[in-house]
Amino acid sequence: MCLAVPGKIIEIKGEESLARVATIDFSGIQKEVSLAYLPEAVIHDYVVVHAGFAIALIDQEEAAETLKAFQQLEEFEEKL
Amino acid sequence: MKFVDEYRAPLLAKQLLKNIDAITSQPWTIMEVCGGQTHSIIKHGIDQLLPDKINLIHGPGCPVCVTPLEYIDKALAIAQQPNVIFCSFGDMLRVPASHQDLLSIKAQGADIRTVYSPLDALKLAQENPNKEVVFFGVGFETTAPTVALTLYQAKQQNLKNFSVLACHVRVPPVMQALLSAEDNSVQGFLGAGHVCTIMGYHEYLPLSEQYKIPIVITGFEPVDILQGLYLCIQQLESGQHSVENQYTRLVTQQGNQPAQQLLQQVFTTVDQKWRGLGEIAQSGLAISNEYADWNAEQRFAVSDINTQEPENCRSGSILKGLSKPHDCPEFGKNCTPDHPLGATMVSSEGACAAYYHYRAHV
Numbered sequence: 001m002c003l004a005v006p007g008k009i010i011e012i013k014g015e016e017s018l019a020r021v022a023t024i025d026f027s028g029i030q031k032e033v034s035l036a037y038l039p040e041a042v043i044h045d046y047v048v049v050h051a052g053f054a055i056a057l058i059d060q061e062e063a064a065e066t067l068k069a070f071q072q073l074e075e076f077e078e079k080l
Numbered sequence: 081m082k083f084v085d086e087y088r089a090p091l092l093a094k095q096l097l098k099n100i101d102a103i104t105s106q107p108w109t110i111m112e113v114c115g116g117q118t119h120s121i122i123k124h125g126i127d128q129l130l131p132d133k134i135n136l137i138h139g140p141g142c143p144v145c146v147t148p149l150e151y152i153d154k155a156l157a158i159a160q161q162p163n164v165i166f167c168s169f170g171d172m173l174r175v176p177a178s179h180q181d182l183l184s185i186k187a188q189g190a191d192i193r194t195v196y197s198p199l200d201a202l203k204l205a206q207e208n209p210n211k212e213v214v215f216f217g218v219g220f221e222t223t224a225p226t227v228a229l230t231l232y233q234a235k236q237q238n239l240k241n242f243s244v245l246a247c248h249v250r251v252p253p254v255m256q257a258l259l260s261a262e263d264n265s266v267q268g269f270l271g272a273g274h275v276c277t278i279m280g281y282h283e284y285l286p287l288s289e290q291y292k293i294p295i296v297i298t299g300f301e302p303v304d305i306l307q308g309l310y311l312c313i314q315q316l317e318s319g320q321h322s323v324e325n326q327y328t329r330l331v332t333q334q335g336n337q338p339a340q341q342l343l344q345q346v347f348t349t350v351d352q353k354w355r356g357l358g359e360i361a362q363s364g365l366a367i368s369n370e371y372a373d374w375n376a377e378q379r380f381a382v383s384d385i386n387t388q389e390p391e392n393c394r395s396g397s398i399l400k401g402l403s404k405p406h407d408c409p410e411f412g413k414n415c416t417p418d419h420p421l422g423a424t425m426v427s428s429e430g431a432c433a434a435y436y437h438y439r440a441h442v
Contacts, residue, residue, distance in 0.1 A: 002141070002222040002274040003300075006083040017338070018229065027081045027329050034199060036229050037339040046083060048277070048330060050221075051169070051226045052197025055339065056277040056330045058083055063329040 004048040006058060007031075012043060024049055083329070087301030096306035097129055100313060107133040108316050109265050110309065111258070111401055113251060114272035115142030115429025116300050122434040124302045134313070137265070137401030138434070140254050141272050143219045144171045144427035145395065146354045150387035151247045152177035157214050158245060158380045159190045165208060167358040168216040169199035170194040175426045176419075178387055198230040198244075205234070205242035214376045222274045224248040224365050225339035228346040231371050243376035245398040246367050249352055251275050252283045253363035258400060259291045265401055268312040270305065271297040278343075280335025284323045290322045299327040346371055356395035356423040393422030398431055405435040412436060 007024035012035065014020040020035035024047065034053045037042055047054040112118055118138040121127055127136045140146055156177045159166035166182070173182045173194065186192040189210075195201050198215050205213035217227040227244060234242045253271055256263055271284060276297045284295045294315035298308030308326040315321060325331055343365070352364025367375040377383045392410060395401045405411050405424065417423040417433050424430035428437065 002114055002143075002220060002272065003278070004222070004274050006081065008082075018232070033197075034226075034229065036342075037225060037336050039338060048274075050274065052199050053226045053229070053417055055222065055225070055274070055336060059329050063083060065328075 002050065004050040004055060006046060006048050009043050009045050009047060009054075010040060012041075022047075022054060024054070084301060087303040088297070092303045093301060093306055094197065096303065096310055100134070100306065100310050101131050103165055103310070103317055104131045104133050104313055105317060107135065108267050108313060109135045109137060109401070110268040110270065110312055111139045111266045112270040112298070112305070113138040113141040114144065114270075114275070114300075115165040115427065116274070117270060117272070117298065117305060118431055119429050120300050120302065122310050122438045125438075126302060126305055126411060130309070131379065134309070137429035138398070138424075139269075139398040139401075140258070140354065140357060141220065141251065141275075142424070142427050142429040143249065144175060145423040145430040146170070146249065146356065146399070147175070147218050147247050148353045148355045148387070149177065149389055150353070150385050151218075151245070152181070153387050154377065154382040154385050155182060155245055156185060157382050157385060158376055159192055160185055161212075161380065163210075163212055165191045165193060165204055165211050166310075167193045167195045167198075167204065167213065169218065171427050172218055173215055174417075174420075198227050202230050202233060202239070202242060205239055209241060211241060212379075213242050214380075215242075215244045217244045217248060220249055220251055220272070220275050221279045221343070222272075224276070224347065225278055225336075225343055228339075228342040231346050231367070231374050232342060234374050235371060240373075243374045243379045244367065245278070245376040245382075246347075246365070247352075248347065248365035249354065250349070250363050250365065251279075252287060253360050254354065254357070255284075255287060257357070257360045257363070259287070259293065262399065263400070263402060266293070268294040268297070268316050269309045270312065271295050271323075273297060273299045273304070273331060276327070276331045276335065278336045278339050278391060280296075280333050281323055281325060281331065282333055288321050288323050294321050297323070297325045297327050297331050299330070301320065301393045332428045356393070356399050358396075390421060395423035395425075395430075395432070398424050405432040408432070409422070
């Protein structure tokens with residue numbers, strides 16, 4: 001039930017923060033969702049969407065850091 | 081898909097499994113709290129790849145599973161009334177009430193709609209001013225804000241033909257209930273990642289401290305889950321206990337503030353009954369008095385419906401981690417996803433349903 005799917009904001013409509021709506025691209029499938037809970041979100045941000053609401057911004061630096069840490073681990077193992 | 085595929089990479093998973101193997105010196109019992117994590121673990125066979133010493137228990141974080149029977153009875157009582165359009169997320173439709181489920185009364189003519197978002201139900205109310213539109217609000221702290229904003233908009237628009245049958249529950253109280261039980265066997269938790277995107281993880285700090293238990297806030301892809309397990313086992317092996325955050329790309333300690341503010345405005349924390357687990361103090365979110373006009377329980381006078389759970393279902397013991405699905409004599413025989421006897425078989429996120437779909441041979 002708490003499934004949330006990542007996608008990219010390609011358009012934002014509305015001014016008042018609780019009424020903002022974004023078009024999200026989910027790898028080719030597009031859907032309008034509420035941006036009420038992400039007043040800071042801008043076009044090209046990646047978000048995760050749950051039940052028609054963007055609930056969190058994806059921190060791209062953190063995402064890259066996590067994966068980089070894994071890759072370093074792997075390279076280290078290969079050298080051994 | 082970006083931010084999905086890279087967390088399913090077999091090489092990374094293999095590496096993490098190797099690391100887990102290397103640090104595991106003794107048996108540990110770890111509970112993944114969220115049903116989405118359970119689904120991912122069983123689907124990808126993660127539990128079978130782990131060292132034998134690691135025992136995963138599938139926790140109560142499946143809202144469809146833990147919604148008490150009486151709420152399904154209330155839903156049916158409302159949906160059967162004339163002039164009602166009853167809206168729900170799809171996975172609630174097959175959950176059996178005392179006698180039938182929502183899908184079977186739909187077949188008998190009730191107007192029941194599956195919606196993707198509570199906002200879709202609100203739109204239906206705007207488009208059908210002569211109908212009563214009711215949304216069945218079920219879910220944890222991830223879903224409750226979507227219903228909160230829908231109620232907020234209904235009030236703003238003074239939309240009188242819309243109401244919500246709300247049965248929202250909170251994760252920290254059920255974790256506390258499990259930990260304080262005499263028969264508790266959980267030694268570490270993978271915290272529910274998406275609940276924490278909304279709520280943050282400050283609520284888990286006192287829990288970890290009081291029960292001296294590691295809690296690792298964890299995501300849903302295989303690599304996330306394996307990393308969460310690695311961090312949890314690392315703490316257990318070194319005798320530490322703290323709250324760690326594996327899901328840093330989404331979760332911050334303070335969570336989503338606007339969502340929390342609206343939750344507080346629209347809902348009140350109340351004691352709540354859980355299917356299979358009984359009543360848990362302060363574990364529910366009920367519609368506040370300010371929004372009473374949009375509370376379907378009051379509008380349709382169904383508050384007094386009170387139902388007992390069937391006794392031949394072991395979901396309570398499965399949700400506490402005391403039994404595995406295949407320990408139950410009814411599993412796969414009298415209890416299947418099409419004809420579930422109880423909580424853990426009703427949704428694909430329930431432990432019994434996940435075992436049934438991906439491990440029917442067990």
